[in-house]
Amino acid sequence: MKIILKIEGMHMCLIIFQKNSHPDYKLIVAANRDEFYERPTASAGFWQDHPEVLAGRDLSKGGTWLGLTKSGRFAAVTNIRKPGMDGTDKKSRGALVSGYLTGHTSPEQFLGSLEAEKDDYSGFNLLVGDQNDLFYLNNDGTSVEGVPDGTHGLSNHHLNTPWPKVVKGRSRLGEYLQSEGAMDPDVIFDILADSEEAEDNLPDTGLPKPLERKLSSPFISTPEYGTRSSTVILIDHEDNATFIERNFSKGVQTDEQRYSFRIE
Secondary structure (H helix, E strand, C coil), rough: CCCHHHHCCCCCCCEEEECCCCCEEEEEEEEEEEEEEECCCEEEEECCCCEEEEEEEECCCCCCCEEECCCCEEEEEEEECCCCCCCCCCCCHHHHHHHHHHHCCCCHHHHHHHHHHHHHHCCEEEEEEEEEEEEEEEEECCEECCCCEEEEEEECCCCCCCHHHHHHHHHHHHHHHHCCCCCHHHHHHHHCCCCCCCCCCCCCCCCCCCHHHHHHCCCCCCEEEEEEEEEEEEEEEECEEEEEEEEEECCCCEEEEEEEECCC
């Protein structure tokens, strides 16, 4: 598995979410962050330097991969896994998420100003918005677009590219959201914990097929690299937010952070 060391930078490899299409919740997010085990990380919490921001933190670059603020600002990033889109001279993707969460500009303004300098960053997919509306941008040929209502998936290509983990995650979350009864975060975490590798329809990102298969499951566990955290965010129609993060070390859960607050 040494070849996986060619995958550089901070990653979050799966985000499944629904927007404005559930009777009880306006936003439901389920996300896995995949990263090297040795990369120093702080678990989710309200930041000391920006107390309104609830997020984990990448301690090597200072940014984050996903977060929510007390005022409802939400952002998340994944990398684009494509030859030539990363480099040591590029800015950290995590700064995009923290920049939006700690700022005050509208999502459209933030992404509009980013358009001119998006090639300064390693390959990224970026979701920004709030509990009511989301916008999407990448630096692989997609300009700013609004995310329509419905259930969506994002991995390491474009929004809703039908990679096996995206297809499976969207399908399973969509089916669960149609069921009756109260929302159970544990069921959503079970969707994120799926470690079954895909047999076919693997993407071609320049990696050897055996490695591509290892990376094809929603939850990844290899000797040096894998799913470090799973996050579930629920925001209901009264703007009550629930944020739950489970952290993992080499496939074993180490802790859980749980926060609830009313978006103001």
